[in-house]
Amino acid sequence: MPRSSESSHSEARPIVTRFAPSPTGYLHIGGGRTALFNWLYARGRGGKFLLRIEDTDRERSTPEATAAILRGLTWLGLDWDGEPVSQFARKDRHAEVAREMMARGTAYKCFSTQEEIAIFRAEAEARGSYALFQSPWRDADPATFPDAPFVIRMKAPRTGETIINDTVQGRVVIQNSSLDDMICLRSDATPTYMLAVVVDDHDMGVTHVIRGDDHLNNAARQQMIYDAMGWEIPTWAHIPLIHGPDGKKLSKRHGATGVEEYQAMGYPAAGMRNYLTRLGWAHGDAEIFTTEQALEMFDLGGIGRAPARLDFKKLENTCGHHIAMADDAALLHELTAYLVAAGKPALTETQSALLKSALYCVKDRAKTFPELLEKAHFSLISRPVQPDEASAKSLDTVSRGILKTLTPQLRNVSWTKDALEPILNHAAAENGIGFGKLAAPLRAALAGRTATPSVYDMMLVIGQDETIARLEDAAA
RNA sequence: GGCCCGUUCGUCUAUCGGUUAGGACAUCUGGUUUUCAACCAGGCAAGAGGGGUUCGACUCCCCUACGGGCUGCCA
Numbered sequence: 001m002p003r004s005s006e007s008s009h010s011e012a013r014p015i016v017t018r019f020a021p022s023p024t025g026y027l028h029i030g031g032g033r034t035a036l037f038n039w040l041y042a043r044g045r046g047g048k049f050l051l052r053i054e055d056t057d058r059e060r061s062t063p064e065a066t067a068a069i070l071r072g073l074t075w076l077g078l079d080w081d082g083e084p085v086s087q088f089a090r091k092d093r094h095a096e097v098a099r100e101m102m103a104r105g106t107a108y109k110c111f112s113t114q115e116e117i118a119i120f121r122a123e124a125e126a127r128g129s130y131a132l133f134q135s136p137w138r139d140a141d142p143a144t145f146p147d148a149p150f151v152i153r154m155k156a157p158r159t160g161e162t163i164i165n166d167t168v169q170g171r172v173v174i175q176n177s178s179l180d181d182m183i184c185l186r187s188d189a190t191p192t193y194m195l196a197v198v199v200d201d202h203d204m205g206v207t208h209v210i211r212g213d214d215h216l217n218n219a220a221r222q223q224m225i226y227d228a229m230g231w232e233i234p235t236w237a238h239i240p241l242i243h244g245p246d247g248k249k250l251s252k253r254h255g256a257t258g259v260e261e262y263q264a265m266g267y268p269a270a271g272m273r274n275y276l277t278r279l280g281w282a283h284g285d286a287e288i289f290t291t292e293q294a295l296e297m298f299d300l301g302g303i304g305r306a307p308a309r310l311d312f313k314k315l316e317n318t319c320g321h322h323i324a325m326a327d328d329a330a331l332l333h334e335l336t337a338y339l340v341a342a343g344k345p346a347l348t349e350t351q352s353a354l355l356k357s358a359l360y361c362v363k364d365r366a367k368t369f370p371e372l373l374e375k376a377h378f379s380l381i382s383r384p385v386q387p388d389e390a391s392a393k394s395l396d397t398v399s400r401g402i403l404k405t406l407t408p409q410l411r412n413v414s415w416t417k418d419a420l421e422p423i424l425n426h427a428a429a430e431n432g433i434g435f436g437k438l439a440a441p442l443r444a445a446l447a448g449r450t451a452t453p454s455v456y457d458m459m460l461v462i463g464q465d466e467t468i469a470r471l472e473d474a475a476a
Numbered sequence: 477g478g479c480c481c482g483u484u485c486g487u488c489u490a491u492c493g494g495u496u497a498g499g500a501c502a503u504c505u506g507g508u509u510u511u512c513a514a515c516c517a518g519g520c521a522a523g524a525g526g527g528g529u530u531c532g533a534c535u536c537c538c539c540u541a542c543g544g545g546c547u548g549c550c551a
Contacts, residue, residue, distance in 0.1 A: 022550085022551045024550090056550090056551080057550055059550090060550075060551090114549065117549090129478095130477050130478055132547085151549060169480095169482095172481080173480090174479075174480070178479050178547085179479095179547090180547090182548095183548085183549050187549060188549080190549085192548090192549070192550085192551090194551095196551095197551085212545090213481065213544085213545070214544090214545055214546075215545090215546090216480065216545075217480055217545070217547075220480090238481085240481085240482075240544085241544075241545085243543090243544085245487080247543065248544090249544070249545095278488065278500090280488085282488080282489050282490065283490095284499085285489090285490070285498080285500075286499095286500095287488090287499075287500050287501085304482095304488090304489075305483095306543095306544095307544065308487090308488065308489090309487065310487095311486095311501070313487080313501060313502055314487070314488065314500080314501040314502080316501095317500085317501055318500095318501085324514090364514060364515095365513045365514060366513085371513095374512095375512080435510055436509090436510050436511075438510085440510085440511070442510090443510085443511065449511090449512090450511055450512075451511055451512035451513075452510095452511070453511095453512090453513090454510065454511095456510095
């Protein structure tokens with residue numbers, strides 16, 4: 001089975017993908033990647049990307065979780081077509097399909113109670129074997145039906161095999177004898193996941209089901225429903241889950257698992273998209289690319305079959321490239337959103353303006369927003385500058401003396417690097433020190449830090465008056 | 477237990493029977509330097525193990541080991 005054959009469907013039909021999370025918590029990073037793959041595949045081909053909230057589990061579904069998932073997707077820059085579909089709202093349609101399956105003879109009423117099933121399983125276990133539950137009602141005469149609650153079960157074929165032609169996993173053969181008659185409609189007439197997902201995907205016109213490979217086995221059961229209804233089977237693409245650095249399934253103990261946590265840590269969305277796209281997918285040697293390029297390149301054939309591990313170092317590196325590539329205005333805008341997400345104080349107008357003019361000399365040095373802010377610290381502070389412990393050491397008596405004689409020379413110069421350079425070089429030479437020795441107290445005076453952008457850049461960004469004032473403060 | 481999927485440098489991966497097994501991140505060394513970075517040059521580093529098939533296997537088949545998933549009136 002050649003993996004390159006992406007679709008058995010006609011190329012003319014527009015592609016429709018979907019992301020279908022259950023609203024039981026925040027958007028997991030793995031879910032975010034699944035959504036991203038679906039989005040890239042559809043959007044890159046002029047197709048539609050739909051959103052469906054699988055809220056049939058009324059116990060665990062919450063509107064807060066739905067809101068968090070939508071926020072997470074929005075932050076990642078993934079937009080969906082139309083309104084999100086509530087699966088629960090479609091329960092009547094699901095029940096209707098279950099009844100139609102009965103009419104077609106591909107489903108039946110089962111009156112076995114949960115207790116009976118539990119006993120059946122316990123007995124099998126006691127014998128040391130494992131047996132699928134076989135309902136005695138599968139071929140029962142309706143005349144014998146009791147007046148009791150029932151579920152509707154799929155009348156699944158007991159022999160033969162079901163073949164999943166998966167774009168990622170290849171040809172997967174499941175023996176029908178290993179599958180039981182799954183419940184489609186519960187005794188309270190609500191649908192199970194297995195039924196609902198098939199009905200909804202069919203009704204929504206989904207052409208490509210791209211989801212985690214924890215659903216690979218489920219695909220066989222779902223395909224049976226497609227067959228039972230005579231519906232066209234979508235193209236399957238079961239992608240491996242993301243694992244933690246230790247190779248185990250990604251969980252809380254590995255650190256952040258929620259997409260919004262990454263926003264709060266200060267990773268730019270574009271970098272996150274790039275990293276997540278490359279995690280488990282490759283296109284030759286392409287590493288750093290824009291979303292437009294990703295849209296252009298993304299294909300199902302490039303998805304690997306092995307689970308990938310999250311690597312924060314590479315995430316940071318990727319994000320660093322994207323911060324450096326970003327447009328200043330856009331970067332400032334995202335930085336502002338980051339401050340909100342991280343619960344940090346917003347920038348004043350003055351700070352925003354100065355930070356924006358400082359971006360050119362800090363953005364290619366930062367991998368995250370906190371780092372960017374730290375590098376740009378000099379542009380955000382106001383006098384008097386409070387030097388940190390390390391930088392204070394370079395403001396000794398000798399250095400202050402040098403600053404004292406240097407400062408007046410800065411009053412009547414044009415404020416350009418070309419004009420400033422000879423003055424600072426001369427000051428260093430005059431005092432018999434290297435430029436590095438002079439730069440240290442300047443950094444302390446201008447930024448209160450030892451690690452800063454170039455002293456020239458800082459001087460140019462904060463301007464002549466502020467520079468002189470800060471130097472005078474430090475020299476005093 | 478049964479069934480299904482997976483396994484290339486530490487990590488993400490390229491390779492789709494013939495390559496000195498390539499790139500990126502990380503790491504190490506050197507260079508540049510005004511601190512931190514960035515940047516430049518270079519180094520280290522991989523086909524889980526065992527059987528086949530073949531003139532030739534990372535690539536195809538089988539077994540084993542390890543990892544993951546499913547096996548619910550959860551999704």
